[in-house]
Amino acid sequence: MYSISQRANAVLAFLVTVTLGFLVAVALTSPILLHGKGLRPAPGQNVLKIVDAESHKARLAFYDRTQNQSGDSELAIIRFDISADLRDLWNWNTKQLFVYVVAEYETDSHSTNQVVIWDSIIRNKDDALIRLRNVKGEYFLVDINPTLSTVSAKFTLHWNIIPYVGALFWNSGGQTPILALPAPR
Amino acid sequence: NRESPIVVVLSESMEPAFHRGDLLFLSMPAEPIRVGDITVFKLQGKPIPVVHRVLTVHDEDATGKQYILSKGDNNPSDDRAGGIYNANQLWINREDVTGKVQGFIPYAGFVIIIMDLYPHLKYALLGVLGLLVVFQRE
Numbered sequence: 001m002y003s004i005s006q007r008a009n010a011v012l013a014f015l016v017t018v019t020l021g022f023l024v025a026v027a028l029t030s031p032i033l034l035h036g037k038g039l040r041p042a043p044g045q046n047v048l049k050i051v052d053a054e055s056h057k058a059r060l061a062f063y064d065r066t067q068n069q070s071g072d073s074e075l076a077i078i079r080f081d082i083s084a085d086l087r088d089l090w091n092w093n094t095k096q097l098f099v100y101v102v103a104e105y106e107t108d109s110h111s112t113n114q115v116v117i118w119d120s121i122i123r124n125k126d127d128a129l130i131r132l133r134n135v136k137g138e139y140f141l142v143d144i145n146p147t148l149s150t151v152s153a154k155f156t157l158h159w160n161i162i163p164y165v166g167a168l169f170w171n172s173g174g175q176t177p178i179l180a181l182p183a184p185r
Numbered sequence: 186n187r188e189s190p191i192v193v194v195l196s197e198s199m200e201p202a203f204h205r206g207d208l209l210f211l212s213m214p215a216e217p218i219r220v221g222d223i224t225v226f227k228l229q230g231k232p233i234p235v236v237h238r239v240l241t242v243h244d245e246d247a248t249g250k251q252y253i254l255s256k257g258d259n260n261p262s263d264d265r266a267g268g269i270y271n272a273n274q275l276w277i278n279r280e281d282v283t284g285k286v287q288g289f290i291p292y293a294g295f296v297i298i299i300m301d302l303y304p305h306l307k308y309a310l311l312g313v314l315g316l317l318v319v320f321q322r323e
Contacts, residue, residue, distance in 0.1 A: 095202070
């Protein structure tokens with residue numbers, strides 16, 4: 001009574017529905033399992049500690065390309081310690097954590113400035129216990145303006161949870177006190 | 186100007202987070218763009234949008250403009266140094282951003298990629314479906 005194509009069609013539709021239903025169910029477990037989870041211990045004391053900040057005058061390639069800049073701009077290299085336990089964020093739907101250290105500051109011309117100075121990808125639960133000393137920021141702290149030495153910045157650890165399927169989550173913690181950047185040597 | 190809320194990942198520049206074929210779900214949030222956001226943006230003269238993470242943000246008071254620098258997780262350098270932006274382009278602005286990635290389904294975009302790579306498959310599939318319709322009529 002039923003043709004082969006009708007049976008095949010029905011089986012395929014069933015398989016697709018079940019697979020999608022399964023993926024949706026897995027995706028929905030993430031916000032439940034992640035609720036209230038973050039740095040251990042909360043609220044993240046002594047997670048980030050700035051060890052050193054060095055300012056330099058440099059001729060950055062991209063500033064040469066604009067008409068108004070003399071070409072010299074200031075940049076800072078930041079060194080810090082990280083002591084962060086993010087293992088609580090690991091569940092069956094956690095594929096990786098993208099962790100990054102953000103410098104945040106205000107200037108007269110720009111009320112919000114955020115610069116990532118370091119990032120790392122964590123792919124398993126054990127590596128989520130981060131204990132690093134004297135890490136050198138892999139990205140220079142450079143402002144959109146050429147001067148940096150009037151800047152006082154706070155530093156925070158951020159993380160982005162990337163699941164196997166479903167929604168991405170972002171959070172942060174471990175903010176340092178404000179640090180005035182030194183004048184260039 | 187409503188852009189598509191769904192995008193297929195075409196490159197490896199955001200691995201290991203996203204792989205070719207993943208289907209990304211986007212939204213255009215009302216809040217300003219912030220570092221760590223994974224944004225989809227368009228470059229002038231380039232038809233394919235780029236899906237990269239925001240590395241730097243500067244909010245300019247005088248104009249309300251946002252100056253954004255982005256980088257693919259899997260790329261060695263940011264999009265300015267890495268030649269992703271157009272020549273002499275230093276930043277992207279919020280106007281260039283068409284969406285922020287909120288979630289995804291892995292590999293679900295492969296059907297779309299295969300259809301684009303092999304247009305014959307698209308026509309063949311349409312042809313087969315057409316034949317099925319014709320032959321299933323009572």
